[in-house]
Amino acid sequence: MQSQRHNVTSIVTPEVLIQRAREMVPVLAQRADKAAEARRLPAETIADMQAAGFFEVLKPKLYGGYEMDPQVFYDIQMVLAEGCMSTAWVYGVLGVHNWQIALFDPRAAQDVFGNDPQTLIASTYMPKGQVTPVEGGFRFSGRWGFSSGIDHCDWVFLGGLIFNEGQPPEYRTFLLPKSDYEVVDTWNTMGLKATGSKDIIVKDVFVPEYRTHKASDGFMGTNPGRETFTANLYKLPFGQIFVRAVSTAAIGGLQGALNCFVEFGGNWTGNMGAKTSEQVPAQMAVADTSVAIDEMKTTLMRNFGTLLESIKGGQMVDLNTRLLYRYQAAQVVERCARHAYQLHSACGGRGIFNDFPLVRFFLDILSARAHYANNPDVFGRNFGGVLLGRDNTDFFL
DSSP, X not given: OHHHHHHHHHHOOHHHHHHHHHHHHHHHHHHHHHHHHHTSOOHHHHHHHHHHTGXXXXXXXXXXXXXXXXXXXXXXHHHHHHHOHHHHHHHHHHHHHHHHXXXXXXXXXXXXXXXXXXXXXXXXXXXXXXXXXETTEEXXXXXXXXXXXXXGOSEEEEEEEEOOXXXXXXXXXXXXXXXXXXXXXXXXXXXXXXXXXXXXXXXEEEEEGGGEEEHHHHHHTOOGGGGTSOSGGGGSOHHHHHHHHTTHHHHHHHHHHHHHHHHHHTTOBOTTSOBGGGOHHHHHHHHHHHHHHHHHHHHHHHHHHHHHHHHHTTSOOOHHHHHHHHHHHHHHHHHHHHHHHHHHHTTGGGGGSTTSHHHHHHHHHHHHTTSGGGOHHHHHHHHHHHHTTOOOOOOOO
8 A cells, every 4th residue: 555655656746736726726715604604624625635635745655645845835835825724724734743743753653644644633732731751651631722623633732841850841742642632612713714723621641752742852853753754854843844834824815815806906996986906005005915925935935945955965054044934934924914904905895895705814814913923023032132142042943
């Protein structure tokens, strides 16, 4: 079976995957309203993404994955977001987990994919877990919020801190099967409605040591899986990969908003008789948004190109560069929100009606800004402080 999967890998190209994503855009747009009403993605959408091979992009070849460069993953995410940003958000979050599992002890990946390589992993990385070390692992409890796509997953990554006397808290990701947690439906939001980002409750379960991953290993490149999953892809810092998974959908969502506005504005005449296409605010909104999208995409691709080239050369980029990239990732959603607002404002009265597609993109982008990783102030202050000679306070890089 694995040899057949590897044969599939050899004929699937980035161009094929991007084209499949492009073909899904109208389908996702058609499903978007019902998905928002259901407050979760349709099972059909998850099945379509699996059939298209999207979840294989960052997955190890050992389990049928493609081990492609991250740029392919983010390209797919941005295209999907043009149809439905909730879909792209869930794809980004679940898809990146197929990369992170390769950082764990290889037994963890076998637990997840051994019986079914199509198995999906959800997450919520908040350091909410109460952790008690015991022989062979940990007793683990807690409640976490914002687990996107959890309804479609059989495993989950959860964050927790281990406290050792006289030392800083040690952050780890804990991997748990579905039988060890409860899902609580709390998801009633203004945007990203279809992500189904519900709460997770865990009550005193055992997690073996090998199903945990230290954040420090992700930062230093000393991951337990490095001898088994040897591709350069898995030498990238976890922080750089994950933060882009929760910001990049906004770039595609902004493109979707721009597409809506261009279709609307090219033919719309307002109640006062003015053509939108002739209005300076509309013209500038389209121009400014187009430039911003191009700049954000270019920066994203450049950054990962630099990271990969450094790893191929046997080293990781310096701390200041990683801090720069972290801050650039954190700026994305707020920047997208400003341009979405600019487009929305140029719609006039038409823009306040819920059946106007641009509204969904606008609210989804605003909701994405609520994610901790998308707060530019936190990471900008740290980056600026380091440049001014202060100590770095962020190791999720």
